[in-house]
Amino acid sequence: MRINLIIDKGLNIDFTKLEFCLNKYSKSIEFKVYENQFQWKEEYIVYPRTHIEIFDTLSQKELNSYINFLFTDVQYINNFFYEGYENLVPFSLFGWDYLTNLPIENGVLFFTVSYLARLLENAENRHYENIGCVYDFLGDKRGIDDAMRQASFCKNCLERLNQEVLTENDEKLLDDLKTLMNLLSTSSKWNKSIYEQTERKPKKMLFKRKAIIKKEINVVIASPGDLIEERELLIDKLERKFRTDKHEEMCKHRLKVHGWEDLASQNGYPQDVINERIIHNMDIVLAIFKHKLGSPTINQETGRERYPSGTAEEILYAIDNKNTDSPLGMIYFYSKPPSPSFEAENYNKLKSEWDRLKAFKQSIGNKVIYKPFTSKEELIELASRDLMINISELYEL
Structure with a gap:
């Protein structure tokens, strides 16, 4: 033809x-x-x-x-x-x-x-x-x-x-x-021309990670407050999709998905409790971002800002720790920027939050490979497939 x-x-x-x-x-x-x-x-x-x-x-x-x-x-x-x-x-x-x-x-x-x-x-x-x-x-x-x-x-x-x-x-x-x-x-x-094609060479792994529980990979979903539907979909459906897509069979590990919702109401600074009870006990931290970075976390002793947001603190714990005993970090960013009207009452706030997210995205560019998504349906497809690939290549059987 x-x-x-x-x-x-x-x-x-x-x-x-x-x-x-x-x-x-x-x-x-x-x-x-x-x-x-x-x-x-x-x-x-x-x-x-x-x-x-x-x-x-x-x-x-x-x-x-x-x-x-x-x-x-x-x-x-x-x-x-x-x-x-x-x-x-x-x-x-x-x-x-x-x-x-x-x-x-x-x-x-x-x-x-x-x-x-x-x-x-x-x-x-x-x-x-x-x-x-x-x-x-x-x-x-x-x-x-x-x-x-x-x-x-x-x-x-x-x-x-x-x-x-x-x-x-x-x-x-x-x-x-x-x-x-x-x-x-x-x-x-990726906002790129169809002419631009890059070939990524597979990374040579000297040591594979060990899952905290043998044959089981525990993943926590980290996200700011503007991804309610996407978060619910991953927490409610990702485990089942991982099984039905035969990914569990292919990578020889069961997947268990967690969130801060797993915690009972209790005393303590919320981010510290989440870190101690969940983040530090995970094999993978999977972070998703849309148009906001989230609210800063605070050092309880000094009262000063600790990290730019709770989600940022959770994913940075994974990607800033290079040893194989720390969680693996995975990040997905929504592909399209916000499009608020210049006449909107909250325009300055929306722009400020978007600028903070862009600055954070730029700051981690050399630390992790992140991916874009355009819909919640595409997000769960990407996450399920990428989890299978990472578990197969990076974790011991």
Whole structure:
């Protein structure tokens, strides 16, 4: 399957890098990416008039190709992202910087996989509410940011796809789309270009950790107060998911999840009690952050600030202790920044809390590998899988 991506020169996209990137991750699709200088007769793209004018200029090779995607910054008169005509689909990336801070080449990849995904279904199925699925209609164009960061089929669309009778070629196309969507999601969640790919070398471990209780890994969930739903999901569902995903069987350890909720009401400075009764007796501290760092902890003897927050104190206990007897630290940060209105009464407070979290994130950058997440469902998937990998690689049987 040959697909031409024709880049209007006004977009300033490195088309050679884009072509190399797309073909590197595709097996059944041959991408040809090149620039062209279009002379637009009107200020806007008007369907079908503009499409017919462009279609009539296509070369014989382009006409014989499976499809031609044209990317430009010229706006549709109806403000759509795209409309198709024959085997030509002009995409408008007008106002890109107002919709997202992600690189424009990420948008080119998103619309490419989104349109190709539509070809796998016999019926036209689109979400008119933005839910972060590649089948979102994107009537609210700002939904493109979430769509690129998640770059996935929602549960219902995936189930519907699985019920389709796909040809062998469609199966190959679907495999390529999954690979390209994974590339897009992984890059976008880190606010990086799809061009940026890093290879991590496996770390050589001289000594493996010993679980406090043989064949059992005890994990505590550490979080500030703005992650109530995410925290409840991990505490209530992570153990079961770890078993049902066969991770317990694969890493040969049972998983037990804890939180400060395990403690009975009792005397003492709360953070000291949590540290002594829970944190110091865990194999892993798993911390999650969204838009807040949390309230500082206080030294009870001097009255001065001890750590920037309780969650920070708990995860730093793990990652600042290098010996294998201390807990392992794992951290996940929500991918999207807050977007409060400048007129909101608590704007300054929200901005201050976000700035504190950013400063903390920067301060631990050389101490731990942390990961982004875009939803609570993705968080539990990541946590379950990463726990299995870490337990398998870092803990004795």
